[in-house]
Amino acid sequence: AQTVTQSQPEMSVQEAETVTLSCTYDTSESNYYLFWYKQPPSRQMILVIRQEAYKQQNATENRFSVNFQKAAKSFSLKISDSQLGDTAMYFCAFMKHWGNAGNMLTFGGGTRLMVKP
């Protein structure tokens, strides 16, 4: 079974600064996907970024980028030029490459990020 751990329950950052959210995971799989989801106060689950484990290059999406360290089983999210709209709960999630078993997504406990003006 997979586990995902987010060790920072809450974080804050000043507007326009950079913040990094941590995520570690445990798996025996060699091929898998990792995700970061954003949940704003509206409760929607919004996919922020996705990383395929067999790709060494770190994924980026505009101001969002990841630092994927496969050997260390670490998958951190960096938010550059933080904006007030980035205030949300952020979830790290793991998925096997072939999700034909039950648990498609295994989530971490979440990190609540507050961006301060």
Next chain:
Amino acid sequence: EAQVTQNPRYLITVTGKKLTVTCSQNMNHEYMSWYRQDPGLGLRQIYYSMNVEVTDKGDVPEGYKVSRKEKRNFPLILESPSPNQTSLYFCASSPGTTGNQPQHFGDGTRLSIL
């Protein structure tokens, strides 16, 4: 507009009174799933369905039932709700079960069982 629709968005009810949370998707997705979200625990899968008439248990299925009679609908049924089922519930769907087919989530249903 492609979406996953859950109803109701909020519900307060009492212990033992049967309730159903509906979920419908308009994307012709084969895979549908229910999660519950609790503080510090993230989202945990309750049940999933790979296709019509095919359902299976996730991590926390106790106290819940589901059905998949039509491709678009995947209702979550609480036959005899208890206070420990007070939670935020999400329905999700995806075309298939690989990582390049991310799940689409509904807007969530906040259930309070008194």
